[in-house]
Amino acid sequence: MKVPSASPPQARQPLLATLANPGATAAYVESQWDLVIAPTRNARLLGVLAHRVFAHVGRSALPARVVRHLDSALAEARFRRQKTLYLLHTITPQLTGHAGPWILLKGAAYIAQNLPLSQGRLPTDVDLMVPRTSLDGVEQALIKAGWEFEKKEEYDQNYYRAWSHELPPMVAVGQAMELDLHHTILPPVGRIKPVTPRLFADAVPVEGTPFHVLCPQDQLLHAIVHLVHDSDFVGRLRDLLDIDALFRRLPLSDSAQRQQLIERSRLHGMQQPLHMAAVMSRDWFDTPGCDELLLDLAGSGASAFYGERVIALANRVLGPANASEGSEGSRHVAARLLEARSHWLRMPPWLLAYHTASKGVRSLMQRAASREGAAAG
Amino acid sequence: MGEPLEPPNRFAAVSDLRAFEFDDEAIVFDPVAWDTHLLNASAIAVLDLLVEAPRSEADVARFLQDVLRPEERANAADFSSRLIRELSSLGLVRAVEPSPRANR
Amino acid sequence: MRIADLSVDALLERLSFSGLALDFGAARSRIRSSLRPLAGMLRTVYGGYPAEESTGFFDVNIELRPVPGIRRFIRPQCEVVCDGVRELEPFPLDTPLPLLEWGTNYGLATRLFCYLMLHAGVVERGGRAIVMPALPGSGKSTLTAALTLRGFRLLSDEFGVVRLEDSRLMRMLRPLALKNESIDVIRRFDASAVIGPSFPKTHKGTVAHLAPLAHHVDARHEVADPALVVFPRFDASAGVNLEPVKKARAFARLANNSFNYHALGPQSFDALGRLVEESSCWQLQYGDLEGAVAALGDLLERTPSSETLQGV
Numbered sequence: 120m121k122v123p124s125a126s127p128p129q130a131r132q133p134l135l136a137t138l139a140n141p142g143a144t145a146a147y148v149e150s151q152w153d154l155v156i157a158p159t160r161n162a163r164l165l166g167v168l169a170h171r172v173f174a175h176v177g178r179s180a181l182p183a184r185v186v187r188h189l190d191s192a193l194a195e196a197r198f199r200r201q202k203t204l205y206l207l208h209t210i211t212p213q214l215t216g217h218a219g220p221w222i223l224l225k226g227a228a229y230i231a232q233n234l235p236l237s238q239g240r241l242p243t244d245v246d247l248m249v250p251r252t253s254l255d256g257v258e259q260a261l262i263k264a265g266w267e268f269e270k271k272e273e274y275d276q277n278y279y280r281a282w283s284h285e286l287p288p289m290v291a292v293g294q295a296m297e298l299d300l301h302h303t304i305l306p307p308v309g310r311i312k313p314v315t316p317r318l319f320a321d322a323v324p325v326e327g328t329p330f331h332v333l334c335p336q337d338q339l340l341h342a343i344v345h346l347v348h349d350s351d352f353v354g355r356l357r358d359l360l361d362i363d364a365l366f367r368r369l370p371l372s373d374s375a376q377r378q379q380l381i382e383r384s385r386l387h388g389m390q391q392p393l394h395m396a397a398v399m400s401r402d403w404f405d406t407p408g409c410d411e412l413l414l415d416l417a418g419s420g421a422s423a424f425y426g427e428r429v430i431a432l433a434n435r436v437l438g439p440a441n442a443s444e445g446s447e448g449s450r451h452v453a454a455r456l457l458e459a460r461s462h463w464l465r466m467p468p469w470l471l472a473y474h475t476a477s478k479g480v481r482s483l484m485q486r487a488a489s490r491e492g493a494a495a496g
Numbered sequence: 497m498g499e500p501l502e503p504p505n506r507f508a509a510v511s512d513l514r515a516f517e518f519d520d521e522a523i524v525f526d527p528v529a530w531d532t533h534l535l536n537a538s539a540i541a542v543l544d545l546l547v548e549a550p551r552s553e554a555d556v557a558r559f560l561q562d563v564l565r566p567e568e569r570a571n572a573a574d575f576s577s578r579l580i581r582e583l584s585s586l587g588l589v590r591a592v593e594p595s596p597r598a599n600r
Numbered sequence: 601m602r603i604a605d606l607s608v609d610a611l612l613e614r615l616s617f618s619g620l621a622l623d624f625g626a627a628r629s630r631i632r633s634s635l636r637p638l639a640g641m642l643r644t645v646y647g648g649y650p651a652e653e654s655t656g657f658f659d660v661n662i663e664l665r666p667v668p669g670i671r672r673f674i675r676p677q678c679e680v681v682c683d684g685v686r687e688l689e690p691f692p693l694d695t696p697l698p699l700l701e702w703g704t705n706y707g708l709a710t711r712l713f714c715y716l717m718l719h720a721g722v723v724e725r726g727g728r729a730i731v732m733p734a735l736p737g738s739g740k741s742t743l744t745a746a747l748t749l750r751g752f753r754l755l756s757d758e759f760g761v762v763r764l765e766d767s768r769l770m771r772m773l774r775p776l777a778l779k780n781e782s783i784d785v786i787r788r789f790d791a792s793a794v795i796g797p798s799f800p801k802t803h804k805g806t807v808a809h810l811a812p813l814a815h816h817v818d819a820r821h822e823v824a825d826p827a828l829v830v831f832p833r834f835d836a837s838a839g840v841n842l843e844p845v846k847k848a849r850a851f852a853r854l855a856n857n858s859f860n861y862h863a864l865g866p867q868s869f870d871a872l873g874r875l876v877e878e879s880s881c882w883q884l885q886y887g888d889l890e891g892a893v894a895a896l897g898d899l900l901e902r903t904p905s906s907e908t909l910q911g912v
Contacts, residue, residue: 149655149656149657150655150656150657152657153656153657153658156657157661157683157684158684160683160711161683161684161685182657184628184657184659185657187659187712187714188659188711188714190713190714191711191712191713191714192713194713194714194863194864194867195713195863197865198530198863198864198865201530201865202530204528205528205529205530208528293529293531439684440684440685441684442681442684442685442686443663443681443684444684514866514869514870516848516851516873516876516877518846518847518848518851518876518877519846519847519848521846521847521848521849522848523848523851523852523869523873525865525866525869527865527866530862530865530866532852532855532861532862532869534848534849534851534852
């Protein structure tokens with residue numbers, strides 16, 4: 120019995136087919152590549168595609184013009200990998216003396232672990248989670264070493280510190296990547312409350328570094344809630360591809376692994392997001408084991424109907440936008456609905472009203488100020 | 497005055513630096529930070545020294561005595577400390593473990 | 601057959617449907633548009649380019665279209681979409697060519713990490729290149745234009761495309777964007793120069809485009825050897841004044857004035873180092889355009905190639 124789904128838009132097929140079957144590109148003519156390269160780049164997946172293609176097809180078998188772009192994406196990925204490692208190397212002295220474990224999240228973790236899924240990725244920031252008790256000390260040490268916050272406005276600072284699971288992004292001279300300091304993986308006022316002490320207790324050290332990463336089930340669940348619970352899905356195909364890679368890594372096709380994963384999702388209260396991620400990963404990437412997982416999850420409290428409506432909206436916005444296609448209107452509507460949903464999930468209703476109202480008031484004040492400025496000038 | 501209680505800090509160049517030398521200046525590439533730097537003659541001289549082997553500030557000052565002009569030699573200690581600090585802040589040089597005591 | 605040999609109607613047909621293919625040398629673009637005036641403009645400034653098939657793979661796909669919606673009755677605008685993404689602010693509807701050129705430059709500058717892309721004008725003679733970094737006040741475009749009208753062949757007005765494996769200069773031939781007074785200066789410099797329409801309302805003032813010569817376009821797949829790096833500075837009161845520049849300084853200024861030096865790490869370090877090693881580096885202060893062109897010609901003559909120096 121297959122759980123019904125809404126499938127990815129037709130226009131995404133060249134991109135998905137090429138990702139799934141990179142060896143077939145040996146037979147691609149240039150006009151086929153023409154349909155693949157730009158959307159893949161817009162999805163920020165060109166480096167991943169390049170890595171997969173070159174693993175199956177020799178450079179000389181591909182059109183030189185296309186190889187240029189694949190090589191360009193790999194060059195960008197190399198730059199970001201290097202800058203990620205450099206950032207970690209530079210902040211290690213600032214972490215020393217503050218209780219760990221210091222846990223790398225998402226892209227920085229995949230790079231530090233040298234996972235295959237890190238090849239060709241294009242991260243923009245480094246996510247680091249430290250125990251709540253160490254957060255203030257680490258923050259001070261970083262500031263003393265020249266790091267500063269991008270968002271200096273008091274309102275934004277208060278919002279992050281009071282309600283969120285992370286500090287505002289930090290930047291430093293000479294660092295190409297931003298640093299996001301976390302103390303847990305989801306906003307503490309949100310609707311899902313992960314068991315943070317277990318995230319820390321079960322973290323796994325990365326050999327040869329002073330850092331840890333989440334255990335494999337937590338790493339996967341984090342990737343899942345990051346997309347399904349903490350985002351509006353817009354343009355986030357690469358996040359779903361990470362989830363597919365992490366499913367395959369377990370591997371999900373192994374029934375013991377599935378059981379462990381389901382138990383872990385129960386611990387953290389993440390069955391619903393796990394259900395949604397399994398449906399989407401299966402629909403977009405044919406991930407082995409997803410159908411079995413959905414059967415195993417059935418009756419565990421995950422509401423299939425609610426999930427389906429969100430998934431149908433998400434499928435419309437997940438892939439890269441294309442301003443030359445005519446479908447912008449419906450994508451725009453779906454994006455608005457999903458944005459509202461992601462706010463809803465992050466905060467309780469009374470806080471949501473305050474947040475939205477404040478933003479409205481602030482932007483009105485800014486517009487008034489600039490009108491005044493223009494009149495005076 | 498007695499023996500110093502601690503052996504002096506030593507400094508070494510970061511490994512795998514690459515350089516193009518042009519007359520009395522050089523362009524140096526730091527393969528960890530992926531940064532590129534323009535160095536003048538005295539900075540190159542000190543960096544070269546620290547590529548060869550780790551040295552203390554005093555060693556560098558003694559070396560600079562030989563290459564500085566007579567009127568500058570009195571300031572060798574000052575220059576050496578300043579150059580090492582600048583090269584460190586650029587990430588081209590770092591402090592290393594002090595050398596083991598000779599009489600152990 | 602060249603683009604100038606096509607009728608405006610035939611051009612418009614290509615633009616409206618399969619797209620117009622343009623080969624710059626190191627990259628190709630495909631342009632789609634329904635704006636009729638654009639067809640005539642392209643015929644002028646791209647006249648020397650071959651009329652090629654627009655099937656296949658293109659490095660950058662540009663669509664230039666009117667901005668839809670209510671605005672088009674009040675203040676009509678056009679926008680450029682580069683590979684499906686709107687990157688730049690719209691322009692007035694009667695200024696499509698500058699927007700197309702800037703949109704294309706943006707696309708080329710941001711996706712080609714397979715080359716070291718300097719921000720410079722580059723010309724060559726006898727296969728030996730002069731790289732002129734584009735700094736404000738340099739008059740780089742005017743000088744590049746003048747050189748191409750006096751026997752130097754154009755590689756590019758915007759992009760110094762350096763091949764990573766051997767530091768040869770590749771061509772990225774595009775129409776040269778002339779601004780304000782330069783437009784008349786170049787018209788006086790060579791009455792036969794083909795210059796497109798002037799657009800007075802851009803944020804850089806009045807802009808017009810000099811069409812590359814047909815035989816320069818024909819050479820678009822040839823590479824050139826580095827020979828001179830020249831930092832131009834326009835100064836109306838100066839005659840012509842050449843001063844040597846220390847190579848390490850030239851390296852630093854080239855790197856800081858590039859599109860992607862920092863992202864390429866050790867590869868761009870090696871490629872730029874090799875280029876600077878093989879080049880003689882100068883600062884050119886000039887108020888007299890003819891004099892500057894002659895001086896650069898002389899300088900190139902007098903500068904032995906690096907092969908000669910190595911006794912190869």
